[in-house]
Amino acid sequence: MKIIKQNILSLLFVFTFLLLPVIKIMAQEDTAAGTPVVKLHYYNNNNSIQYVILESSLKKNKVFTPQKNKSYALFLDQSTPENLIGNILTDNEGKAKVFVPPSLKAAWDAAGTHNFIVKEGEEEIISDYAITKSMLTIDTASEDGVRTITVTAMKWEKNKWIPASDVEMKIGIERQASILSAGTTETYTTDSAGKATVELKRDSLPGDVNGNYTLAARVEDNDLFGNILVEKNVPWGVPTTIDTNFFNIRALWTTRFKTPYWLLFMAYSIVIGIWGTLIYLIVQMVKIAKMGKTP
Amino acid sequence: MGNSAIIPADQITRDLLPQKFGTRGVIWTTILILTCMLGAFAYYRQLRYGLVVTNMRDYVSWGIYISNFVFFVAISLVGSLITAILRLANVHWSTPLTRIAEIIAVSAIVFAALIIIVDMGRPERFLNLALHGRIQSPIMWDVIVISTYFFISLLLLYFPLLPDLKIMIENKEKTSKWLYKLYRFQGSFWKGTKEQFRLSDKAINILCILIIPVAFSIHTVTSWLFATTYRPGWDSTNFGAYFISGAFLVGSGAVVVAMYVFRSAYKLEKYITELHFDRMGKVVVMLSLLYLYFNINEYLIPAFKMKKSEELHLEELFTGEYSKMFWFAIMVGMIIPIFVLIFKAGRKPLPMFIIGSMVVVGAWFKRYLIVTPTLLHPFLPMTNVPESFKHYFPSWEEWAIAAGSMAGVLLVITFFARIYPIIPIQETITEQTEHHENN
Amino acid sequence: MSCNCGENKCSNPDNPEVNGNSRRDFLMTGLTGLAATVALAGCGTGPNPFIPEEKVALTGGKVKLLSVNGEIIEIDKAFLKPVPDMPHLSNAEERHGIAGKKFVMVIDLARCKNLRKCQSACNHMHQVHPGQNWIKVLGMEDADHAAPYWQPTTCMHCDEPPCVKVCPVDATFKRQDGIVLIDSDRCVGCRFCMAACPYSTRVFNWEEPVLTEEVAEQKYSCESSMPQKKGTVGKCDFCPDMTRKGELPHCVSACPNGVFMFGDLNQDTVSNGAETFRFSELIKDKAGYRLMEDLGTKPSVYYLPPVNRNFPYENGLENSKTDDNSYHTK
Ligand code: SF4
Numbered sequence A: 001m002k003i004i005k006q007n008i009l010s011l012l013f014v015f016t017f018l019l020l021p022v023i024k025i026m027a028q029e030d031t032a033a034g035t036p037v038v039k040l041h042y043y044n045n046n047n048s049i050q051y052v053i054l055e056s057s058l059k060k061n062k063v064f065t066p067q068k069n070k071s072y073a074l075f076l077d078q079s080t081p082e083n084l085i086g087n088i089l090t091d092n093e094g095k096a097k098v099f100v101p102p103s104l105k106a107a108w109d110a111a112g113t114h115n116f117i118v119k120e121g122e123e124e125i126i127s128d129y130a131i132t133k134s135m136l137t138i139d140t141a142s143e144d145g146v147r148t149i150t151v152t153a154m155k156w157e158k159n160k161w162i163p164a165s166d167v168e169m170k171i172g173i174e175r176q177a178s179i180l181s182a183g184t185t186e187t188y189t190t191d192s193a194g195k196a197t198v199e200l201k202r203d204s205l206p207g208d209v210n211g212n213y214t215l216a217a218r219v220e221d222n223d224l225f226g227n228i229l230v231e232k233n234v235p236w237g238v239p240t241t242i243d244t245n246f247f248n249i250r251a252l253w254t255t256r257f258k259t260p261y262w263l264l265f266m267a268y269s270i271v272i273g274i275w276g277t278l279i280y281l282i283v284q285m286v287k288i289a290k291m292g293k294t295p
Numbered sequence B: 001m002g003n004s005a006i007i008p009a010d011q012i013t014r015d016l017l018p019q020k021f022g023t024r025g026v027i028w029t030t031i032l033i034l035t036c037m038l039g040a041f042a043y044y045r046q047l048r049y050g051l052v053v054t055n056m057r058d059y060v061s062w063g064i065y066i067s068n069f070v071f072f073v074a075i076s077l078v079g080s081l082i083t084a085i086l087r088l089a090n091v092h093w094s095t096p097l098t099r100i101a102e103i104i105a106v107s108a109i110v111f112a113a114l115i116i117i118v119d120m121g122r123p124e125r126f127l128n129l130a131l132h133g134r135i136q137s138p139i140m141w142d143v144i145v146i147s148t149y150f151f152i153s154l155l156l157l158y159f160p161l162l163p164d165l166k167i168m169i170e171n172k173e174k175t176s177k178w179l180y181k182l183y184r185f186q187g188s189f190w191k192g193t194k195e196q197f198r199l200s201d202k203a204i205n206i207l208c209i210l211i212i213p214v215a216f217s218i219h220t221v222t223s224w225l226f227a228t229t230y231r232p233g234w235d236s237t238n239f240g241a242y243f244i245s246g247a248f249l250v251g252s253g254a255v256v257v258a259m260y261v262f263r264s265a266y267k268l269e270k271y272i273t274e275l276h277f278d279r280m281g282k283v284v285v286m287l288s289l290l291y292l293y294f295n296i297n298e299y300l301i302p303a304f305k306m307k308k309s310e311e312l313h314l315e316e317l318f319t320g321e322y323s324k325m326f327w328f329a330i331m332v333g334m335i336i337p338i339f340v341l342i343f344k345a346g347r348k349p350l351p352m353f354i355i356g357s358m359v360v361v362g363a364w365f366k367r368y369l370i371v372t373p374t375l376l377h378p379f380l381p382m383t384n385v386p387e388s389f390k391h392y393f394p395s396w397e398e399w400a401i402a403a404g405s406m407a408g409v410l411l412v413i414t415f416f417a418r419i420y421p422i423i424p425i426q427e428t429i430t431e432q433t434e435h436h437e438n439n
Numbered sequence C: 001m002s003c004n005c006g007e008n009k010c011s012n013p014d015n016p017e018v019n020g021n022s023r024r025d026f027l028m029t030g031l032t033g034l035a036a037t038v039a040l041a042g043c044g045t046g047p048n049p050f051i052p053e054e055k056v057a058l059t060g061g062k063v064k065l066l067s068v069n070g071e072i073i074e075i076d077k078a079f080l081k082p083v084p085d086m087p088h089l090s091n092a093e094e095r096h097g098i099a100g101k102k103f104v105m106v107i108d109l110a111r112c113k114n115l116r117k118c119q120s121a122c123n124h125m126h127q128v129h130p131g132q133n134w135i136k137v138l139g140m141e142d143a144d145h146a147a148p149y150w151q152p153t154t155c156m157h158c159d160e161p162p163c164v165k166v167c168p169v170d171a172t173f174k175r176q177d178g179i180v181l182i183d184s185d186r187c188v189g190c191r192f193c194m195a196a197c198p199y200s201t202r203v204f205n206w207e208e209p210v211l212t213e214e215v216a217e218q219k220y221s222c223e224s225s226m227p228q229k230k231g232t233v234g235k236c237d238f239c240p241d242m243t244r245k246g247e248l249p250h251c252v253s254a255c256p257n258g259v260f261m262f263g264d265l266n267q268d269t270v271s272n273g274a275e276t277f278r279f280s281e282l283i284k285d286k287a288g289y290r291l292m293e294d295l296g297t298k299p300s301v302y303y304l305p306p307v308n309r310n311f312p313y314e315n316g317l318e319n320s321k322t323d324d325n326s327y328h329t330k
């Protein structure tokens, strides 16, 4: 009993501690109607266009239901009309995606760290979601059969790109809905030079037909930088031709267009044999009938 | 032959022409029609609310509809036994029984097909079987062989009917106007010439040969609907033969019952004689023994090994929840008939009638036991489902539809007997004369 | 290879012409497709840095947006949505599957404590009828003195699927990506597949399914299995609609203990979202196995034995009591 209580307490503690800075839980109405939860996530892929995804849901009895068609306004740094990034409406999943328009170029270029502000009506519900502009680059080397991947994280501070240390990220090979770590641990952290180096431990991993696969480094929900991803194509995989023969197989489980020949043969010979005879008998019947009519 | 007295041809005709329903006939038909209507109403509910009105659920996904289907297919097999096998074996005593057997076959196979449609979740998509049918599926095999069997049985009913149609057309005064029209439509071309008889006899012979493999197929394929799965109790290489032997047995049982009923309802003692009952009794004993043999194969061998997947299933049958029904079906459907019918006294009409009914009832429960308990013993435990999914007992709608379909089979037979002579007139006359000449 | 592709296109509607789709399908293999666009996007000039353009139903309209460096980049309006619209798939394409993929799942029994988050997420996302489940968590005890364990079961997406063998109308079918799906627009409701499946994974819509209005109005798609239809079968579908978007199936992301791992066998990788493993190594290291191997169904779901468990079996007993006990009828 005691242990369980302790567990719950520590869990609660960890929960609040970890999530408070990121998630803004807005207790507007009483809990019977549920607590609205609005979250922001910043994304940048391949050092290109950044965007923010707003996620709005209603928390009730531990269940989150998306809030559809809710409108919010998103601002950059200040909640003044000229700093408006966009008015947004959540979709069926309670999400909305917002880009920074070119009109805010001056404001965007002016600083390294920006604050995203969310207003629901007149009320500021998120005011301290700060993101520092960052960049990831990925370099590869192969020497003496040892392949290494070096990822460099940079941040924009004092008008220049400087190394970002202590950034945790996944470094590996892009796969179906995931990144397979290139080395032996799930994540890597950059050193003071903003670099994380991994030795490729994945021998003979299947690539595409030419043996290519994509390396990726991804920072996930980082307090400073948000979500950033960089990718690079390398010819390190094993060329894999995928069996395209699937629809040529004839088996018992294939479609009716790919029935095994032996089955077709059996079925047709039986059906033709029997129905052939039956048709013959009907002809006989017609003969009998004719006989009766012409005495 | 047993009854040595020669009956004159015109008396045969008089005796065997179809007769109007008496009071008993009217009551009987009314009951059947009412049962059918109840079944139709239950089916209307099923169409409206979905299969949820049945008590089938995810584990027991097939219920008494399928048992009934197997039962009907089984019964219909007798058409081929009595008409074809015995005819080819040059057995003549069975001639008066051929039409009874054949009409049982036709109506049972029609209702087997109907009950399958009733069992479908989307009956309105029935045509998908033609549009998208895949020959790999045993259901397609079943659809093909059942329609073929139906067609052959129909022909086998029709060809021998031609001479009788002529007789009925000749006896115009004895029928109603619209029946006369029907007879003329169906058989006015039959003049009874030698050439016509030759062609017709040839056709019947071909049909008799043809129907045997098709009959074996319908029931073998029906057994494969089960045997092509992995389930305990169904996963058996014995299944085809087991089903066919059971089918011949229940079909013969049904013929015995029908013989008795027609005999007493239409006063046919001169045509369906004690000799027929005696011979049919011997056939039933032989078939019971055969079926018993396959049953022993079917249950003893898995029980000897007691594989884990079979264990629970067999225990439920032998000593568990289904044991009463199981032993009832074995006793009533096989053991008792064997013991009664090996005695000559047991093969008299009334005991034969009782035994025939027992065989049919036992066979119905046997089909129930083949379908349901297996589904209640899946490989993985039954959990994460409502309690009601773990049991099965048919709902009133299912009973009503099952009863309605049985009533339907009987109704078809009843009406057939009202319209056509249930004992072939022409053949009986011919046989009498031949018999006479031979003497 | 390419001539094989050519032969693939049969003149039947169920085998959609491979050539017609080859470009998209090819790009759908993810890696290669992404790489092509990534190479451009990396230097900040790519038309779209997010999802390969070919995967998405483009609108043709363009918008100008700001990059992290303050550059102005033009992209298609389709990307303005949080999840860009996927092109509408024809029934033939849905039956064809995602080219180049072969999906597998690994279920780690050592991590399961019968929380059934997978089940509730699945039921919620697919609007499974109350009382029924596509995923079941079975309390297993193989023999009297054997240790009990919790075993989640999904459809095994067998490579020799007995359910597909017996379907009379091609309503349940196997796709080239290994997924076994149901076309509820074609199913006649004979339930032969339910009898044939040894894993008892199929459920039937005995009555009108309980759907939200929004889903009920959707056009039916075999890939999303929605909206379900009365009188037809349903089962776990490996969420092909999610995998097409490059996301994990709902059960995988819902499990807090990372029991489910999902991936592409051709890429030799499975992931539960938090961790990603090389499939072959995982199976080798933990002695993965499949259920009822002796039946020859060749499942696509592998199990890792319940050794060195994270939770005692008893911890899961509480959750068994929450079974929805009624299949409510009207
Ligand atoms: S698990 Fe069952 S439903 Fe799924 S593919 Fe295998 S046989 Fe079919």
Ligand code: SF4
Binding pocket: C166, C167, C168, C169, C170, C171, C172, C182, C186, C187, C188, C189, C190, C191, C192, C193, C194, C232, C233
């Ligand atoms: S129930 Fe539907 S999917 Fe299953 S076998 Fe019948 S038609 Fe095919």
